[in-house]
Structure formats: structure tokens, C-alpha cells
Amino acid sequence: MTIKEAILKSLSDLEGIVTYLDVYNHIIDKGYYEFKVAKTPERTISAQLGEFIRNGDTRVKRIKQENGNYSYYLTRKEENIDLEIISGEKPNVKIKGKKPKGYAERDLHRLLSSYLKNTSIYSKTIFHEQSKYGKDNNQIWTHPDMVGVKFLNLQNKVSQNFLKSINRVDTFKLSSYELKKEVNSDSELKKAYFQAVSNSSWANYGYLVAFEFRDSLSDEMERLNQSFGIGIIVLNSNPFKSKILYPAKYKELDFKTIDKLCKINKEFEQFIEQTDRLMTAQERYYKSTEKELDEFCDNYFENDAEFEKYCEEKNIPNGELN
Structure with missing residues (x-):
């Protein structure tokens, strides 16, 4: 798999709304992709997820959490996700993974x-x-x-x-x-x-x-x-x-x-x-x-x-x- 294929496969496996750390950990657990060069592979996953959004790739969507961080999901799985979560009516959405450290x-x-x-x-x-x-x-x-x-x-x-x-x-x-x-x-x-x-x-x-x-x-x-x-x-x-x-x-x-x-x-x-x-x-x-x-x-x-x-x-x- 390419790194993008590994991300899409992981989003499909995990279902629901997940963080970039969830995606990264799943890729490692399943052996979908081998990070040979990247010193911080989890940040690579974060960057690649961002690229889906910036490039207008409609396969992936994201929502902004109350803490300012993003969570991601597959567009084709959207019908299985609570609409209130997607619309932002539930500010305290519980998501998996560690809280990523942001930048100023x-x-x-x-x-x-x-x-x-x-x-x-x-x-x-x-x-x-x-x-x-x-x-x-x-x-x-x-x-x-x-x-x-x-x-x-x-x-x-x-x-x-x-x-x-x-x-x-x-x-x-x-x-x-x-x-x-x-x-x-x-x-x-x-x-x-x-x-x-x-x-x-x-x-x-x-x-x-x-x-x-x-x-x-x-x-x-x-x-x-x-x-x-x-x-x-x-x-x-x-x-x-x-x-x-x-x-x-x-x-x-x-x-x-x-x-x-x-x-x-x-x-x-x-x-x-x-x-x-x-x-x-x-x-x-x-x-x-x-x-x-x-x-x-x-x-x-x-x-x-x-x-x-x-x-x-x-x-x-x-x-x-x-």
C-alpha cells in the first residue's frame, strides 16, 4: 500500500470519527505501511490527512473538536455517524487517542x-x-x-x-x-x-x-x-x-x-x-x-x-x- 491507501484502509477499518493518532496506531498494528524515512511518522499521518482536505479529496472529511483539534472519517461512512456530531451540536465528542500537542x-x-x-x-x-x-x-x-x-x-x-x-x-x-x-x-x-x-x-x-x-x-x-x-x-x-x-x-x-x-x-x-x-x-x-x-x-x-x-x-x- 501507499501511505494514502493505508490511511483510507484504516479509516474504513476503524469506522466512526477518529484522530490522526488512531489512524497511525492502526496502520502500525496492521502493518499496512512501513515508515522507513520519516522521523515522526505520526506527524506524517497528520500531514497526509490534511492534504486530503486541502486538495479537495472528497473521500475524507473532518470536523473540528472543542479543543481545536481535528477528527476524520470516510465520506462514504457518513450515514453511520451521528448527525449531531457532524453538525457540531455535541461539543464534547469523545474520541480515541492521545491529545495531540498543537502549535502557537x-x-x-x-x-x-x-x-x-x-x-x-x-x-x-x-x-x-x-x-x-x-x-x-x-x-x-x-x-x-x-x-x-x-x-x-x-x-x-x-x-x-x-x-x-x-x-x-x-x-x-x-x-x-x-x-x-x-x-x-x-x-x-x-x-x-x-x-x-x-x-x-x-x-x-x-x-x-x-x-x-x-x-x-x-x-x-x-x-x-x-x-x-x-x-x-x-x-x-x-x-x-x-x-x-x-x-x-x-x-x-x-x-x-x-x-x-x-x-x-x-x-x-x-x-x-x-x-x-x-x-x-x-x-x-x-x-x-x-x-x-x-x-x-x-x-x-x-x-x-x-x-x-x-x-x-x-x-x-x-x-x-x-
Whole structure:
């Protein structure tokens, strides 16, 4: 059997609604598949089950439990499952297996920073709780989760200086990012999207980023993007496979909001300061100033081994494992 065949066979054997650990343990007990390479085979099963959903494979369905974890079942077995469980009317569904350890939303920041660095964007996490009035829950509508800057790379120094003297704003573009672990419903999408609209008003480009979007939301995502201009990025456990689903629309910088963010958040102020320093650096100091900005910004992965190890440590489902 292939690993997918082993998963389908196990779901058929087990009947009902089960966790990825139930599926993994059944595969091992029955000897359906031999995990020769994967260091964490149970996470491989979790990732493969997620692939069924993300790829729109109608053979497998899932439901979200009260604790935020997912359980799975075969579509053709649906008629044998309590409809109240499927509809979510019974929040405390008893399921087999151990409670899988989840990952934090901010664990995704390093994946996003790696994707952005690969597209020549320097990015930095902004911790709203470190701002003045940081304990105010409304601050999440003011602060982006991450900010980024991309510089126009003109090869000729004369043309670079000429552009700076005309309009320094055109030498760089600032972006804002709102991150979510997953977006599974229309209401979740709207809340996350308008949070991104609110806290990205100051930037040239604003993005909503999530590790997983439900396929059925694509039409609404397109409508919101066309109406409000905030782009949408789907994040992959392999950050270099992340992609822009809907591009952000360009808008002019809002310097009053930038000034407000600089006043209330030191890290945002430092990010703007580092950006300015690189734009105004003399040629002989450019490389050292660029290095300072790179060190100030978030860490990023430089190869596959690094992100695979990170996903394993942080319990982020990694579809790259075989």
C-alpha cells in the first residue's frame, strides 16, 4: 500500500470519527505501511490527512473538536455517524487517542519570514503587548503581526541617488501582515480580513496570511480582495512553497498612522529607523547597514533541513515528510 491507501484502509477499518493518532496506531498494528524515512511518522499521518482536505479529496472529511483539534472519517461512512456530531451540536465528542500537542500562531512567523526573505523582503514581528496600552485587546486592530520592507534594486549608483533625490518613497515599499493558524468559516474570514484592513491601513501593501484556508471560502476571498485590496497568502510548512492567492493592491503610505505606531511601539519605530538608515547610507557603509537591518529582522530558514526540524519541534504539520 501507499501511505494514502493505508490511511483510507484504516479509516474504513476503524469506522466512526477518529484522530490522526488512531489512524497511525492502526496502520502500525496492521502493518499496512512501513515508515522507513520519516522521523515522526505520526506527524506524517497528520500531514497526509490534511492534504486530503486541502486538495479537495472528497473521500475524507473532518470536523473540528472543542479543543481545536481535528477528527476524520470516510465520506462514504457518513450515514453511520451521528448527525449531531457532524453538525457540531455535541461539543464534547469523545474520541480515541492521545491529545495531540498543537502549535502557537507565532510559531508561523518564522515560516513567513523565510518566504518573504526569499522574495527579497526584510520582515520583523511586532509584539502589540509591548506597546503602550498593550494589554488593551483593541490593540490587535492597530498593530500588524509582522511588517516588511522591499527596496528597489537599481544597479547604477547614479540612478539610485537620482531616484532618492526626486522621491525617496519610490525607493522602497512597506508591507503589513496579519497571521492566522487557519480560517475555516465565512465569519472567521471576515473577522481576520477586516483586522488586516484595520492594522494595514498605513502600508503600501497589506496581507492576510494563514496556514490553512477552507476551500469553500475562495469566492468570498476573491470578493473581499477586489473590494478592499488586502492580499491573501497561504503559508506552507515548506515556506518556499507558500504562495499569494490574491495580490494586494498598492496604496500610498499613511504617515500619520506610521507616526502613531512609532510612538506606541518601540520595535516598529526601530524598524522604520533601520529602513531609513539603509536608504540614506553612503555607498561605503551600505553593506554594513544592510547587515544591521538583516540582523534586526526576524530569523529565517536557509535550507530544507532547518524548516523540517523546526516544524517537528513546534508540532507544525509538515506535508513535506514522506
